[in-house]
Amino acid sequence: MTILIVGGGPNGLMLACELRLSGVPAIVLEQLPERSNQPKANGMVGQVVRLMDHRGLHERVGAPVPMRVPRFMFGALPLELDRLADNPITILPVPQRRLEQMLEERALELGAEIRRGHEVISFEQDETQVVVQVRGPEGEYEMRTPFLVGADGAASVVRKEAGIDFPGVTNVDTVTRSAHVSLPDGAVVDGALDVPGFGRIGNTAFTRTERGVFVYSQFEPGRPMINTTEWSSSEPADDVPMTVAELRASIHRVLGADVPIGEPEHPGPNLLRRLAGRNTRIAERFRAGRVFLVGDAAHVHSAMGGPGLNLGLQDVANLGWKLAAAVKGWAPDGLLDTYESERRPLAERVVMHSMAQSALVAPGPEVTALRELFEELLRDESTLRHVAETMAGSDVRYLSGDHPLVGRFLPDIPLADGRIAELMRSGRPVLLDFAGVDVPEGWRDRVDVVAVRSPAAPAGAVLVRPDGYVAWAGDDVHNGLPESLAMWFGTPKHMAVTP
Secondary structure (H helix, E strand, O other): OOOOHHHHHHHHHHHHHHHHHHOOEEEEEEEEOOOOOOOOOOOOOOOHHHHHHHHHHHHOHOOOOEEOOEEEOOOOOOEEEHHHOOOOOEEEEEOOHHHHHHHHHHHOOOOOOEEEEEEEEEEEEEEOOOEEEEOOOEEEEEEEEEEEEEEOOOOOOOHHHHOOOOOEEEEEEEEEEEOOOOEOOOOOOOEEEEEOEEEOOOOOEEEEEOOOOEEOOOOOOOEEEEEEEEEEOOOOOOOOOOOHHHHHHHHHHHOOOOOOOOOOOOOOOOEEEEEEEEEEEOOOOOOOOEEEEEEOOOOOOOOOOHHHHHHHHHHHHHHHHHHHHHOOOOOOOOOOOOOHHHHHHHHHHHHHHHHHHHOOOOOOOHHHHHHHHHHHHHHHHHHHEEEEEEOOOOOOOOOOOOOOOOEEEEOOOOOOOOHHHHHHHHOEEEEEEEEOOOEEEEEEEOEEEEEEEOOOOOEEEEOOOOOOOEEEEEEOOOHHHHHHHHHHHHHOOOHOOOO
């Protein structure tokens, strides 16, 4: 029973990996004939970095362990994260084209099939399957699948064909320009851009003025990138190509100073883009029968703070093991419904904080006053932590429980040998046994039991779902553990009814 995934970006490829780890066949249908190498996202921020570490994907892009950043930005205001004893924001700098390459390689290693140049035309579903009409290089054909997943972006064909509305707002008052450029010798000093008549601007720092926002970044050595945002409705027509000269003029309007940028020297592909307006939308529902939405197909928002991959890839991790459970026949009643009930609050939080950040960088003296007040509030450690956890996506619990770990992403518990992340490579549920407890036997076919030692064990045992979230923790395995195992992983094998 092969699950069909529409969309071969990071979310679709990651879902293929998750399904194959669970032993379920997966086919990715991607309308583009080859992988895009156009510049897009420049890295991952938040709990998704921990997820990548759990899957062993983090080290595949050259990063040994998740990196916590001492500073970050919220609405172009500094977050001094090194003041927090347990900084929740981790980052993984990696260009999206490299991320997609790595995920495709991993999906193919695991046995997934990727069909490029194949697009979904339409589909119909009943109580048992989805019948999908596909157009490929050799013509149209039909496929049948128990579940269809739309990972096909903001203009999702799957969402539209499923009849799912995409309510939200479109703001048309902003123009964003982005480009890779060249800079003269001496323009960058100690990693910061030196702007005569203005001052130094740090790498990846958002600089807000009364006229707009300016960002200088250099994610790859020798490849500087400039971004401006202006509040204007007088941008050139869509058919007028963006130019470096246009960006140079925009920089002058925003900063009131000139930055001597030139054409990029890197062979490319290089970014040269103008975007008018912002879309903020959440799908009316994330599921229609046997059809599911993940990533931008389910929600779109401002990119400020880099929440997109954090949100989308965790959608995938949440959904993948649940679909696999349904295909394998041990999913408890209502398990698939928990995908939306768990992920929608996270989407709503991202929409909230991305819109709040957009408001904080808008022009006007009232916004300037609000920023001054907000900067004062960020000096308070509890406020700083609240904002940091919101941006990391660690402020929402999936479920409540007697133990503080329940419903939260498994922390980096120190072990006597190895790391916690290394125990999650299989993508299966794991029961971490810290105290030699008497573990129930009935779920051993679908739950791995791992004996571990730690100088700071949080409980006698911790039950971790495949997506890294804690389902149960405690010292008495007879108090709540069997119920949690049944709730998430179905009827024990010895209790299953044989027809």
